[in-house]
Amino acid sequence: xxxxxxxxxxxxxxxxxxxxxxxxxxxxxxxxxxxxxxxxxxxxxxxxxxxxxxxxxxxxxxxxxxxxxxxxxxxxxxxxxxxxxxxxxxxxxxxxxxxxxxxxxxxxxxxxxxxxxxxxxxxxxxxxxxxxxxxxxxxxxxxxxxxxxxxxxxxxxxxxxxxxxxxxxxxxxxxxxxxxxxxxxxxxxxxxxxxxxxxxxxxxxxxxxxxxxxx
Numbered sequence: 355x356x357x358x359x360x361x362x363x364x365x366x367x368x369x370x371x372x373x374x375x376x377x378x379x380x381x382x383x384x385x386x387x388x389x390x391x392x393x394x395x396x397x398x399x400x401x402x403x404x405x406x407x408x409x410x411x412x413x414x415x416x417x418x419x420x421x422x423x424x425x426x427x428x429x430x431x432x433x434x435x436x437x438x439x440x441x442x443x444x445x446x447x448x449x450x451x452x453x454x455x456x457x458x459x460x461x462x463x464x465x466x467x468x469x470x471x472x473x474x475x476x477x478x479x480x481x482x483x484x485x486x487x488x489x490x491x492x493x494x495x496x497x498x499x500x501x502x503x504x505x506x507x508x509x510x511x512x513x514x515x516x517x518x519x520x521x522x523x524x525x526x527x528x529x530x531x532x533x534x535x536x537x538x539x540x541x542x543x544x545x546x547x548x549x550x551x552x553x554x555x556x557x558x559x560x561x562x563x564x565x566x567x568x569x
Contacts (some may be wrong), residue, residue, distance in 0.1 A: 375436040378486040382567045383479065385438035385486055388451055390428050392439050395448035399471035400424075400523040408508045409469065410533050427451065433459055439472065440483050442568035449474045449568065452483050454491060454500075464491065468511075474569060475494045475510070484518060493549050499547070503530065503540045512543075520545045 379387040399405045400414040400423055414420040427437035437453035450470035455462035466487065470480050491497040502520060504511045520543035529537035 374430055375432055375438065376490075378438065378490060379443075380482050380486050382443055383483055383486070384441040384443055385452065385483055386441060387430060388424070388427050388437045388439040390421065390424060391453065392448045393424050396424060396450070396471075397452060399469060402472055405472050407513065408505050408538075412535075427453060433457060438483075438487065440479070444567055447567075447568075449479065450483075451521060452480075452487050454487070455540055456501075457495075462496060463501065464497055465501045465503065466491075467502070473545070477568065479568060480514060481517060481563060488518070488550060490546070492550055497547065502546045503527075503536055503542050504543070505531075506541050515543045518545065519525075519549055521549075 374387055377387070394417070397414065397417050397420040400420040403413045406413045411423060414423060419507060430436045434457050435455040437451050439448045440450040440452060441448050450468065452466065452468045454464045454466050466484065468480055468484065488500060491500055500520075502511075502515055504515070506512070506526065522541055523544050524542040526539050526541060528539050530540040531538040
């Protein structure tokens, strides 16, 4: 494999002057940079065993635990990772988050991750949020390939990825993710730039009717 040039390697290093990731707005959501003050809204999600079942840290036992978890996502390095709080436009409640991570600027690739509080499941909200983030990644960051890794037992995440057009690329990758209780097997899914537009859902099309549009 050819080695990267010095310029490529320098460009791949975190750039402290890089602009913070922008706020994205969809029909029901505001996706803005996550902040430490979001801990109160996110604590219920961090403390819920079912919501945290496939995360790489255990359910929070206190708000202090949630604050420590959140601190991982608050400090942005856009050349490497960035996290958006998923905010309902009408209620202004933070319901979860979406992020990209493991960005490789020289390869024009990155991975995405997400978490949504259980009261907001099955409303099409994460599909709507990810569609906006994918558009940002493909169009603004000029990413060629987006990846997501997940446990094959995470049925909700698998269905979401497939609905967005991601295709499974690997068999089972044994013990790929370290979690509080040991190690978890994962599979990798990918979405390429030229596959994205033909697969992207209409924003919010799966949402069930509700008073505030989010719950």
